Amino acid sequence: MSIRLELRRSQVEALAAAANTRLSGHRLDIDLNGLRAALEADTRLSRVRLDLVHPGERCRIGRVFDVVAPRAKLDGSDFPGVLGPVARAGDGVTLALDGVSIVLTDQQAENAGMLAVIDMAGPTAALSTFGRTQNVVLSAWPASGMGRAEYLAAVRLAGLKTAVHLAQAAREAEPDAVEVFELPSPARVPAELGHMPRVAYVFQVHSHQRPTGVDEGILYGDPVRRMVPTILHPNEILDGAVLRGFMGRNATTWAIQNHPVIRALYAEHGRTLWFAGVVVTVAHATEPERVRSAFMAAELVAHALGADGALLTKIGGGAPHVDMAQAAAQCEALGVKTTLIVEDMSTDGSAEGMLLFDFPGMDALVNVGSGQHRLSFPAMERVVGADDLAAKLGGEMNATYGTLCGAIEQIGATHVMAVVE
Amino acid sequence: MKSLRVVCYLNQFFGQLGGEDKAGVGPQAVKGAVGPARAVEQALGGAGTVVATVRCGDNYVAEQTDKAVAELLALVAAERPDLVIAGPAFLAGRYGVACGALCAAVQAKLGIPAVTGMHGENPGVDLYRRQVYIVETGAEAGRMLAEVGRLVALGLKLVRGEPLGTPAVEGYFARGMTRHIVAERNAAERAVAMLSAKLAGRPFASEVPLPDFPRIPAPRLLKTLEGATIALVTDGGLVPQGNPDGIEPLNATRYGAYSIEGKAGLDAGQYDNVHRGYDTTYVKQDPHRLVPVDVARELEEQGAIGKLHETVYSTTGVATTLAHSARMGREIAEKLRQAGVDAVILTST
Numbered sequence: 001m002s003i004r005l006e007l008r009r010s011q012v013e014a015l016a017a018a019a020n021t022r023l024s025g026h027r028l029d030i031d032l033n034g035l036r037a038a039l040e041a042d043t044r045l046s047r048v049r050l051d052l053v054h055p056g057e058r059c060r061i062g063r064v065f066d067v068v069a070p071r072a073k074l075d076g077s078d079f080p081g082v083l084g085p086v087a088r089a090g091d092g093v094t095l096a097l098d099g100v101s102i103v104l105t106d107q108q109a110e111n112a113g114m115l116a117v118i119d120m121a122g123p124t125a126a127l128s129t130f131g132r133t134q135n136v137v138l139s140a141w142p143a144s145g146m147g148r149a150e151y152l153a154a155v156r157l158a159g160l161k162t163a164v165h166l167a168q169a170a171r172e173a174e175p176d177a178v179e180v181f182e183l184p185s186p187a188r189v190p191a192e193l194g195h196m197p198r199v200a201y202v203f204q205v206h207s208h209q210r211p212t213g214v215d216e217g218i219l220y221g222d223p224v225r226r227m228v229p230t231i232l233h234p235n236e237i238l239d240g241a242v243l244r245g246f247m248g249r250n251a252t253t254w255a256i257q258n259h260p261v262i263r264a265l266y267a268e269h270g271r272t273l274w275f276a277g278v279v280v281t282v283a284h285a286t287e288p289e290r291v292r293s294a295f296m297a298a299e300l301v302a303h304a305l306g307a308d309g310a311l312l313t314k315i316g317g318g319a320p321h322v323d324m325a326q327a328a329a330q331c332e333a334l335g336v337k338t339t340l341i342v343e344d345m346s347t348d349g350s351a352e353g354m355l356l357f358d359f360p361g362m363d364a365l366v367n368v369g370s371g372q373h374r375l376s377f378p379a380m381e382r383v384v385g386a387d388d389l390a391a392k393l394g395g396e397m398n399a400t401y402g403t404l405c406g407a408i409e410q411i412g413a414t415h416v417m418a419v420v421e
Numbered sequence: 422m423k424s425l426r427v428v429c430y431l432n433q434f435f436g437q438l439g440g441e442d443k444a445g446v447g448p449q450a451v452k453g454a455v456g457p458a459r460a461v462e463q464a465l466g467g468a469g470t471v472v473a474t475v476r477c478g479d480n481y482v483a484e485q486t487d488k489a490v491a492e493l494l495a496l497v498a499a500e501r502p503d504l505v506i507a508g509p510a511f512l513a514g515r516y517g518v519a520c521g522a523l524c525a526a527v528q529a530k531l532g533i534p535a536v537t538g539m540h541g542e543n544p545g546v547d548l549y550r551r552q553v554y555i556v557e558t559g560a561e562a563g564r565m566l567a568e569v570g571r572l573v574a575l576g577l578k579l580v581r582g583e584p585l586g587t588p589a590v591e592g593y594f595a596r597g598m599t600r601h602i603v604a605e606r607n608a609a610e611r612a613v614a615m616l617s618a619k620l621a622g623r624p625f626a627s628e629v630p631l632p633d634f635p636r637i638p639a640p641r642l643l644k645t646l647e648g649a650t651i652a653l654v655t656d657g658g659l660v661p662q663g664n665p666d667g668i669e670p671l672n673a674t675r676y677g678a679y680s681i682e683g684k685a686g687l688d689a690g691q692y693d694n695v696h697r698g699y700d701t702t703y704v705k706q707d708p709h710r711l712v713p714v715d716v717a718r719e720l721e722e723q724g725a726i727g728k729l730h731e732t733v734y735s736t737t738g739v740a741t742t743l744a745h746s747a748r749m750g751r752e753i754a755e756k757l758r759q760a761g762v763d764a765v766i767l768t769s770t
Contacts, residue, residue, distance in 0.1 A: 127603070197617070197620040197621070199613075199616060199617075199620075208700070209698060209699055209700060210700065211700055260607055260608070260609035260610070261609040261612065261613070263609070264607075264609040264610045264612070264613040265613060267610075267613075268613055268617070272617055273613075273617060273620075285699060285700050308620055309616050309617075309619070309620045310616075311612050311613065311616055317698060317739075317740070318698055318739055318740060319698060319699060337616065337619050337620050338616075339612045339613075339615050339616035339619060340612075341608050341609070341612050342629060344599055344629070345740065346599060346742070347672045347740045347741070347742050348742040348744065349598050349599055350551075350597060350598060350599075350742070350743070350744070351595075351597045351598065351599055351630055352597065352632070352633075352743050353742055353743050354599065354629050354630070355629055355632055357632075358632040358634055362631075363619075363627055363631055364615050364616065364619045364625060364627055365627045365628055365629040366608050366611045366612040366615060366628050367608070367628045367629050368608045369601050370599065370601070373599075373601050401601065409608075411609070412607060412608035412609030412610075412612060413607055413608075413609065414607060414608060415603045415604045415605070415606070415607050415608075416601055416602075416603055416604075417601070417602060417603075417604045417608065417628060418599040418600065418601055418602075418628075419587060419599065419600055419601075419602055419628075420588075420595055420597065420598070420599055420630055421585065421587060421588050421593075421595055421596055421598060421599075421600055
């Protein structure tokens with residue numbers, strides 16, 4: 001029996017505060033008071049604030065930590081291992097709201113310059129997915145004495161609870177679209193489609209440049225410390241089994257929930273290729289772990305999934321970039337052709353600095369642009385999510401693409417790319 | 422749109438002063454268009470006017486480039502141009518270098534666009550392609566009107582701030598610099614298409630140029646270790662407490678030289694680590710995990726190595742530009758060689 005995910009999508013075009021949370025046509029009413037009270041029950045948080053912002057408003061969301069898409073299981077465990085009990089994700093019916101995002105802010109980071117912003121109007125809004133969605137901005141403040149990891153875990157959990165609360169409003173709604181994701185086990189290919197090239201996806205889910213905390217659940221709630229490569233069904237990833245860690249460089253949970261590589265491979269599956277499955281990996285901090293991970297990932301791709309080709313992505317900075325390339329080099333050594341999605345790593349805009357590796361066979365590279373390229377941000381009328389920085393954040397800013405959440409997604413959801421000229 | 426003021430630059434030959442016998446003539450400006458500048462005027466159509474032609478002898482620029490460029494720049498600035506068109510210089514080497522130098526100076530000092538044109542083998546291309554838009558031309562001035570037309574078209578786009586196509590489309594030498602565009606398909610869709618092409622053996626274009634780093638063979642140690650002086654160098658971010666040299670946590674441009682004279686090892690209390698690319702917890706606990714002074718001293722005492730060099734060099738190797746990495750490497754290597762060091766243990770992270 002194969003795993004089958006049915007995504008019931010409802011389009012949201014307006015948000016409004018109301019006495020009850022419900023979906024009326026394309027308008028989502030939200031019981032902000034009730035939701036806030038429920039979120040404030042977490043003793044790690046002292047206070048929660050919810051703001052609604054809309055595309056076209058001259059508004060900048062500051063201190064952005066992560067973005068989550070509203071999802072709820074019709075039956076079953078939501079975000080298993082982190083919010084709900086551990087259970088298999090990827091099967092059954094999931095409710096999804098399109099056109100609305102939950103933006104989580106970080107009120108604790110002292111160096112707020114490391115965090116991102118989202119603009120709701122102007123050219124910077126057009127560059128980010130989240131400048132074009134209705135946004136529920138969730139800001140929470142830590143209870144006294146809360147450490148960094150506990151605080152971030154609480155903020156993320158509040159975001160996931162909100163995602164479920166909102167998506168449950170679509171329980172009785174007639175969906176605007178129904179998508180079905182169904183992939184048989186890697187060994188079962190219909191004979192008439194056996195000629196298609198088999199393609200696997202190697203998904204690096206975290207980099208241990210910054211080790212995860214005990215509350216930093218990434219894979220079914222596991223903080224993926226010392227994780228060796230393992231095989232997942234792509235539906236598990238689309239359905240909440242994998243969350244982004246707390247180090248959020250050009251990657252959001254939203255992008256993982258709408259995983260662009262998995263979607264692109266599904267789109268071609270059975271037409272031009274056979275989607276052989278997903279191997280999840282982490283980037284490691286030490287050389288033996290890195291080498292072990294690279295050859296085990298390649299082994300799973302080549303011999304467990306029997307893939308002819310593999311697509312690889314990374315999350316994080318320079319070390320994960322090289323980890324990904326080492327895994328790809330091992331794939332190529334086993335005869336598996338590879339394509340990598342890389343961020344342009346140059347820090348001076350020179351083409352010669354774009355890559356941090358030089359392995360044979362790695363000749364098919366797609367890029368998502370550079371987080372370090374300069375970007376001008378226009379002045380806004382209102383700042384949300386960063387009251388303490390409103391004066392500074394409201395004006396014109398000369399910053400970088402990496403400052404704009406949703407402009408660059410390392411797993412390939414975005415359209416910005418660097419060209420050499 | 423207002424009519425643009427354009428200044429052209431020509432050498433003595435194209436500027437109608439004469440041949441090699443006039444190559445020493447100094448900078449001068451004449452009103453209006455002279456020689457190929459008339460082709461510029463024609464290509465501009467109604468968009469602008471060549472207000473002046475600045476000209477100078479090739480040898481005058483070649484023999485005193487800085488002074489000549491400063492003088493030429495003053496003549497150009499006096500015309501308050503919106504755009505400068507230099508050359509084209511075709512395969513003429515001295516002329517090409519002068520065009521490149523002037524265009525670079527015009528952009529940097531006057532803040533206006535400047536365009537030149539050359540043949541691919543003109544030495545001016547390698548010297549200035551990173552700073553200046555250089556349109557690819559033939560070796561000789563056979564198709565002047567058409568080639569000047571391409572310089573002018575590119576120049577007009579730059580003046581108007583219009584987006585440029587790729588070097589292949591616009592006809593200029595790739596500058597080796599990156600620029601962001603917004604692609605029609607997302608990166609994941611492009612990657613699946615690229616992988617499908619690679620699997621099917623169809624042609625595909627990588628979006629990142631493949632690296633072309635020179636391979637540097639490790640030199641052979643010409644003496645035994647027992648007689649050699651060994652230095653410790655790291656890009657793992659070791660610094661004395663307080664980071665006295667201000668070494669950047671990433672994107673480093675600096676390195677430090679730290680004495681270990683009289684030290685049997687590194688005292689954790691005296692050192693810090695500013696590297697932002699890896700988990701430095703364990704190195705902060707014990708700096709020897711990064712820079713093994715303790716073991717090296719033991720080897721020195723046992724006579725297994727001749728001598729441990731008394732200076733440790735350190736920087737942070739994270740997001741460091743290739744240009745700075747190469748410079749710091751050269752400088753450190755030169756200092757080590759002058760100090761008589763025979764070999765280096767380079768610890769990276």
